[in-house]
Amino acid sequence: GVPEGGYSRVLLKLSGEAFAGGGALGVDPDVVQAIARQIAAVVRSGTQVAVVIGGGNFFRGAQLNERGMDRSRADYMGMLGTVMNCLALQDFCDRQGVETRVQTSISMGQVAEPYVPRRAIRHLEKGRVVIFGAGLGAPYFSTDTAAAQRALEIGCEVVLMAKGVDGVYDDDPRTNPDAKRFETLTHAEVLARGLKVADATAISLTQDNDLPIIVFNLLVEGNIARAVRGERIGTLVAS
Ligand code: UDP
Numbered sequence: 504g505v506p507e508g509g510y511s512r513v514l515l516k517l518s519g520e521a522f523a524g525g526g527a528l529g530v531d532p533d534v535v536q537a538i539a540r541q542i543a544a545v546v547r548s549g550t551q552v553a554v555v556i557g558g559g560n561f562f563r564g565a566q567l568n569e570r571g572m573d574r575s576r577a578d579y580m581g582m583l584g585t586v587m588n589c590l591a592l593q594d595f596c597d598r599q600g601v602e603t604r605v606q607t608s609i610s611m612g613q614v615a616e617p618y619v620p621r622r623a624i625r626h627l628e629k630g631r632v633v634i635f636g637a638g639l640g641a642p643y644f645s646t647d648t649a650a651a652q653r654a655l656e657i658g659c660e661v662v663l664m665a666k667g668v669d670g671v672y673d674d675d676p677r678t679n680p681d682a683k684r685f686e687t688l689t690h691a692e693v694l695a696r697g698l699k700v701a702d703a704t705a706i707s708l709t710q711d712n713d714l715p716i717i718v719f720n721l722l723v724e725g726n727i728a729r730a731v732r733g734e735r736i737g738t739l740v741a742s
């Protein structure tokens with residue numbers, strides 16, 4: 504269950520697609536600013552926030568691979584794309600007056616710190632937002648899996664999986680008006696039904712380590728704070 508008074512340390516997973524706003528490619532500053540505002544409100548309320556951002560608004564390795572590129576090289580391009588999203592979010596968090604550090608799994612000392620888990624924890628304890636870039640630094644993984652791994656390693660109580668819809672449905676709610684939203688699911692149900700919460704590697708990692716996931720709509724202002732307070736929004740995946 505949710506700890507009394509809400510969660511104290513959370514991992515927020517943002518998809519790259521969210522950063523593009525209405526566009527297909529790149530970063531929409533208005534969207535990133537709105538996300539930063541939500542994060543700042545949560546940090547001010549005393550909850551520690553770590554963030555993992557995807558890169559789907561730039562490159563997805565699997566898609567480039569289908570078009571003939573070497574998979575690993577394409578995946579590295581995907582990872583590098585996530586870092587641009589991290590820098591955009593860092594900028595808007597700074598503007599909100601929230602101190603922010605970016606840590607990347609691929610070293611790039613001019614723009615970010617390397618991923619050092621203990622240092623990340625120290626930043627969080629000082630009220631800084633820590634943004635993890637470049638996924639796990641390894642091809643064939645996703646940023647969903649990176650979110651699960653980072654949450655486990657730095658001791659987050661929950662993964663907040665931000666989406667453009669308000670939870671997990673039994674069918675696509677945009678095409679099927681009768682699609683039903685799940686209030687709760689177990690990790691095993693997500694895997695068995697093939698529900699699109701995250702890829703199977705991420706779900707099995709959270710299942711094995713008893714880490715809950717909340718899938719919720721990022722586009723409703725204040726929703727990150729609601730999820731952090733333990734309000735029942737979206738879909739809770741827990742075993
Ligand atoms: N990626 C990777 N290893 C990781 C994380 C990401 O190779 O640990 C690559 C992969 O090619 C992926 C891309 O980076 O397609 C962008 O990440 P993702 O698809 O998870 O972004 P999202 O769908 O959340 O925007």
